[in-house]
Amino acid sequence: MRAAGKKRGRRTAPATISARLSDHVMLEAHADGKIAACFEGFSIGLGTISAGAAERAQDLHTGLPLASFTSSRRSADKEIDLLVRRLARHGLLEYCVARNDEDLAVIEPQVADYWPRPARLGNADVVVLSRFAYLRRRGSDMVLESPRAGALFRICDPKIATAIAMLATPQRINQLRRQDGFPGDEFLGLLLDCHILFKSAPGDSGLRSSEGGDSLVLWDFHDLLFHARSTAGRHANPMGGVYPHADVMPPLPAVRPPWPGKKIDLAKFSAAHSQDLSPFAKLLRARHSTRSFDGQRPITLAELARFLDAGARVLSRWTRRADVGEDGPLVEYAVRPYPSAGANYGLELYLAVDKCDGLARGFYHYDAGGHALVPIDVHAQELEAMLTGGALAMAAPAAPQVLITIAARFGRVSWKYASIAYSLVLKDLGVVMQTLYLAATDMGLGGCAIGIANIDLFAKMTGIDFHVEGPVGQFALGRGVRSVGSG
Numbered sequence: 001m002r003a004a005g006k007k008r009g010r011r012t013a014p015a016t017i018s019a020r021l022s023d024h025v026m027l028e029a030h031a032d033g034k035i036a037a038c039f040e041g042f043s044i045g046l047g048t049i050s051a052g053a054a055e056r057a058q059d060l061h062t063g064l065p066l067a068s069f070t071s072s073r074r075s076a077d078k079e080i081d082l083l084v085r086r087l088a089r090h091g092l093l094e095y096c097v098a099r100n101d102e103d104l105a106v107i108e109p110q111v112a113d114y115w116p117r118p119a120r121l122g123n124a125d126v127v128v129l130s131r132f133a134y135l136r137r138r139g140s141d142m143v144l145e146s147p148r149a150g151a152l153f154r155i156c157d158p159k160i161a162t163a164i165a166m167l168a169t170p171q172r173i174n175q176l177r178r179q180d181g182f183p184g185d186e187f188l189g190l191l192l193d194c195h196i197l198f199k200s201a202p203g204d205s206g207l208r209s210s211e212g213g214d215s216l217v218l219w220d221f222h223d224l225l226f227h228a229r230s231t232a233g234r235h236a237n238p239m240g241g242v243y244p245h246a247d248v249m250p251p252l253p254a255v256r257p258p259w260p261g262k263k264i265d266l267a268k269f270s271a272a273h274s275q276d277l278s279p280f281a282k283l284l285r286a287r288h289s290t291r292s293f294d295g296q297r298p299i300t301l302a303e304l305a306r307f308l309d310a311g312a313r314v315l316s317r318w319t320r321r322a323d324v325g326e327d328g329p330l331v332e333y334a335v336r337p338y339p340s341a342g343a344n345y346g347l348e349l350y351l352a353v354d355k356c357d358g359l360a361r362g363f364y365h366y367d368a369g370g371h372a373l374v375p376i377d378v379h380a381q382e383l384e385a386m387l388t389g390g391a392l393a394m395a396a397p398a399a400p401q402v403l404i405t406i407a408a409r410f411g412r413v414s415w416k417y418a419s420i421a422y423s424l425v426l427k428d429l430g431v432v433m434q435t436l437y438l439a440a441t442d443m444g445l446g447g448c449a450i451g452i453a454n455i456d457l458f459a460k461m462t463g464i465d466f467h468v469e470g471p472v473g474q475f476a477l478g479r480g481v482r483s484v485g486s487g
């Protein structure tokens with residue numbers, strides 16, 4: 001039998017958090033003091049380091065406790081700290097949370113600046129699981145993740161899953177500490193730091209309205225997850241055209257094999273010659289993607305103004321009561337030149353301008369209501385990173401003259417639509433992309449849709465949380481390079 005009072009006094013031994021090189025990364029120290037991280041045929045220089053520190057750095061292959069170097073004044077520790085933070089910035093580290101030499105979980109960073117910072121927990125704090133958090137099987141691992149989290153947690157100890165299940169309802173820390181299988185303050189603090197748990201007020205049920213601000217309340221679980229995982233910046237999964245199934249199966253045919261049965265031939269109703277096509281059909285056929293732009297002949301501000309006027313400007317406004325009974329709230333509408341689900345028009349254009357005659361290089365918001373460009377002060381490196389990202393996405397030799405980021409004000413759509421809000425945002429995006437293509441083609445300009453955008457970079461540039469307003473796609477614009485034989 002357990003002695004009376006023993007359980008109350010029991011304390012869980014503190015967990016250790018160690019930095020460890022990701023599986024595929026090797027550290028190479030050279031005789032001249034230079035040290036580099038090598039993986040998959042790449043090598044990243046990490047500066048120079050003393051021989052002693054280089055030897056200790058090899059412990060990063062198995063795990064080096066953060067507490068052994070982070071707050072020390074010794075110069076050898078400072079060297080290690082600098083090296084570890086450089087590795088972290090390149091996304092080459094994971095962090096092992098262990099107690100009594102047993103791994104509890106391994107943390108895999110998902111955002112570029114993740115660093116494990118356990119939030120402090122007091123006896124009276126009440127914590128509850130975020131409604132965006134989920135446990136799933138990934139290969140042979142069980143992972144705990146959330147689109148709000150800067151990292152995912154590979155669960156090594158099954159008891160953690162039990163503790164997580166308990167946190168579906170709010171729990172006081174002092175009561176949790178008495179439970180068998182309590183994962184420890186550090187582990188819960190790490191989950192709190194990643195918004196996988198959040199603190200709720202005593203007596204609060206910890207439901208949808210308690211988590212985050214108004215903008216988070218408007219998100220459905222699957223929509224926020226889809227947004228964070230189908231864009232760049234907030235996950236570490238393979239992304240883009242990497243042909244993940246090329247060695248498993250052949251590609252599907254470009255045109256669906258026809259259904260069996262008698263065909264009704266439509267060709268006889270179509271124009272026999274291209275000169276007989278309507279102006280609209282000609283515009284559609286002239287549209288194509290342009291990825292290389294003429295650095296000697298940038299787009300002009302007047303052209304940019306006409307392009308935005310044709311494709312994106314607010315044309316009319318009206319107000320209508322929401323269809324939720326007689327005294328439903330009034331909703332404003334602002335119609336633009338393209339269709340939009342429920343006339344929500346929740347997409348905004350932000351312009352990263354590299355070269356435009358008459359407009360300074362910089363970052364701008366297009367005020368579609370006022371038909372004006374409003375400069376936004378951003379760091380030069382961030383503007384550069386955005387333009388370079390656009391060039392990379394198009395495999396283009398240089399940045400586009402103007403890179404338009406199409407950003408969604410998500411709450412505008414999800415305030416009305418349940419379950420389908422994010423899908424409507426993406427459908428609206430397709431409509432906007434085609435509109436911009438046609439506006440550019442009509443003006444003799446070149447453009448190219450870009451399906452990828454970095455939501456973390458945009459959040460840093462604008463200071464707006466990724467779940468409030470953020471990129472869903474981009475469009476490169478400029479004067480295309482004249483092809484051989486063109487006028």
Ligand SMILES: Cc1cc2nc3c(=O)[nH]c(=O)nc-3n(C[C@H](O)[C@H](O)[C@H](O)COP(=O)(O)O)c2cc1C
Pocket residue numbers: 287288289290291393394395433448449450451452
């Ligand atoms: C949603 C969408 C995303 C696209 N993303 C990219 C992209 O990231 N990089 C790129 O070079 N082209 C991109 N494109 C352009 C397509 O590659 C192009 O439309 C297609 O190859 C057909 O060529 P065309 O536009 O010249 O007719 C995208 C097009 C769409 C509609």
